[in-house]
Amino acid sequence: AQSVAQPEDQVNVAEGNPLTVKCTYSVSGNPYLFWYVQYPNRGLQFLLKYITGDNLVKGSYGFEAEFNKSQTSFHLKKPSALVSDSALYFCAVRDYGNKLVFGAGTILRVKS
Amino acid sequence: NAGVTQTPKFRVLKTGQSMTLLCAQDMNHEYMYWYRQDPGMGLRLIHYSVGEGTTAKGEVPDGYNVSRLKKQNFLLGLESAAPSQTSVYFCASRDGLAGSNNEQFFGPGTRLTVL
Numbered sequence: 001a002q003s004v005a006q007p008e009d010q011v012n013v014a015e016g017n018p019l020t021v022k023c024t025y026s027v028s029g030n031p032y033l034f035w036y037v038q039y040p041n042r043g044l045q046f047l048l049k050y051i052t053g054d055n056l057v058k059g060s061y062g063f064e065a066e067f068n069k070s071q072t073s074f075h076l077k078k079p080s081a082l083v084s085d086s087a088l089y090f091c092a093v094r095d096y097g098n099k100l101v102f103g104a105g106t107i108l109r110v111k112s
Numbered sequence: 113n114a115g116v117t118q119t120p121k122f123r124v125l126k127t128g129q130s131m132t133l134l135c136a137q138d139m140n141h142e143y144m145y146w147y148r149q150d151p152g153m154g155l156r157l158i159h160y161s162v163g164e165g166t167t168a169k170g171e172v173p174d175g176y177n178v179s180r181l182k183k184q185n186f187l188l189g190l191e192s193a194a195p196s197q198t199s200v201y202f203c204a205s206r207d208g209l210a211g212s213n214n215e216q217f218f219g220p221g222t223r224l225t226v227l
Contacts, residue, residue, distance in 0.1 A: 009152075032213050034215060036218075041220075041221075042221075043116070043202055043220045043221055044155075044202065044204075044216075044218040045218070046215040046216070049213065049215060090155070094213060097162075097168070098143055098162065098206075098208075099145075100145075100216060101157075102154040102156075104154040105152075105154050
């Protein structure tokens with residue numbers, strides 16, 4: 001079965017610094033990968049996805065993600081973090097039957 | 113467009129009671145999903161539907177039933193609630209175009225507590 005892992009429960013970064021939220025995947029075949037963000041007491045919001053093509057994917061709110069096939073990773077990045085980026089971030093992979101399998105989530109805390 | 117809406121937003125049940133959670137979407141999406149979110153476990157798929165009149169089991173289907181009588185609605189039922197079903201429930205939908213890898217759109221969630 002397809003799976004993703006988010007090795008960090010929480011990431012802390014200072015406002016203005018670059019941030020990285022890590023995700024690794026395990027799939028049979030080509031991976032279809034997604035990042036979602038969840039703000040407190042809200043549903044998940046789509047940030048970006050990798051299907052094929054350019055390994056650097058740009059998404060909403062200034063986020064981007066780098067697909068690395070040799071390292072089976074799909075890390076989420078932003079050059080300059082904002083306090084408002086503080087939220088819970090989920091990596092997900094498309095599974096058979098048009099389903100998504102989610103990682104456990106990573107809490108991002110950006111301090112001013 | 114309202115997107116994906118969920119009713120109710122909060123509910124407290126006693127063990128053994130039943131209830132139905134309603135999900136509605138106005139985007140004409142083919143696929144609909146029910147997830148539960150528990151701390152440290154991400155989102156786990158309960159049931160899903162690939163079109164009106166169809167349903168399928170996800171990762172954690174036990175204790176839940178679903179129905180998709182209308183394309184825009186996806187109902188999640190708990191026949192006899194248990195404390196283990198205390199969770200936040202999310203509904204999602206997505207476009208069903210052939211070969212589509214479109215993202216899922218999520219509702220705001222229902223927080224359910226079973227005492």
